[in-house]
Amino acid sequence: MSPTRREFIGQSLVAGGVAVAAASFGLSCRNESADSATPAPSTPKKRILILGGTGFLGPKTVEAALARGHDVTIFNRGKREKTLPFPFKNVEHLYGNRDPLLPAEDDKGPDGKLLHPDAKPVGLEQLRGKSWDAVIDNSGFYPRMVKASAELLAPDAKQYIFISTLSAYAENKTAGADGTAALATLTDPTVEVMGPNFENYGGLKALCEKATEAAFPGRAAIVRPGYIVGPGDQSDRFTYWPVRFSRGGEVLVPGTPDDPTEWIDVRDLGEWLVRLVENGTVGTFNAIGPEKPAKWGDVLAGCLAASKAQASLTWVPQDWLEKNGQDEDAFPIWVPPTGETAGFHTRSTARAIEAGLTFRPIADTAAATLAWYPTEIERRVRVTREMADAAKAKGAEPPKLADPSVLRAGPKPEREAELLAKWKAEHPNPA
16 A cells, blocks of 8 residues: 555545544544643634534644634534534534535435434535635545635635645655645546545645635645644554553564654644634645654654553564565554655655644653543444444444454554564564
8 A cells, every 4th residue: 555545544534534434433522622722812813614624633623713712613514423523512513515516415414314403504605705714624625626615715715724635745755845846646637536545635635725726826725734643533543553552562663763754743733723824824834743853763652651551662674564464554654764655754844834833742642642542432332332223223234344442553463463473483683
């Protein structure tokens, strides 16, 4: 699998929920307001419209905006809240489908209704004529729909922030590349499927960026995150590491301690998006960190410290793992710093830092993730049971879902043990 494929899985679960698992196993409904208890700003109150807003990044953005005294409206299908309750009450919630070719109520929830029995779905055109200081679009995957949203809102909104992805770049070989690097392209720019290996994802996001900039010339901010991590991560990608360390024992780790690594805590990203609104910031940004180049060994050390467990690291080269049937995608977050992925974890973040992006320590991210994870497992187990019960009541086959108590990323414990045993048998006297 390519890094684009890996990144798409996480990003789509975060923003779009294209898979059943994304709708079923999302963010816990707890309102962790203490995470971003930011004092009220001296800046004027802003009116912010979020297209989406109920997945991973959305709630953290809403939380940060409310904490700083802004008015927030979210527009979405009301589908995710079937299994992932939206915890904020003082937010205007409009229900509808952003695809202009579909009726507002076309995309319904698992029980055939929108979230609330009294919800009155509205088409995207119903947003016309309202005044917005900023639109934050974190649910845009297809350029036709982003174009429709941006053009409709352009007369009434001052700023449009589009959440893109580092997968929008054409290649990952060049170290230190900035926002001017070449973007991915598609043979058929009208395609509206991701492809069997999500090979269209990056090109579609790049076209969404262009649609945004065309509708909001000089008023658009293009935000390209990489791995978004922290409490609420539906993919379990980063979560794998602090949870694995918390179990203690010998931990198999790919690569070397000096391999470059980049990430962004979802809370840092959400708070920064609100700063972009407050300052009216526009431009293109790689929303990734930390401020100074980080090493893979430092990331794992932070996870180990947060776990407060006794664990040891056994470093195994990627070529050995590949030879023994374990490709790089099995170990989340880490990417080999060679060949086609040599620059994957070295993107320049200078422009985002200049625009106010800040970063908390990785140990803080790991500790917050570990505090959140047990409640999320409880929720996943409950949702799985409820879905099975609902299917049974209808006389239907229960949905085939993975064990909700098992991490959704990283090697299973038995596979890790197998690889460790084989590595140690071949290398009885490590240097």
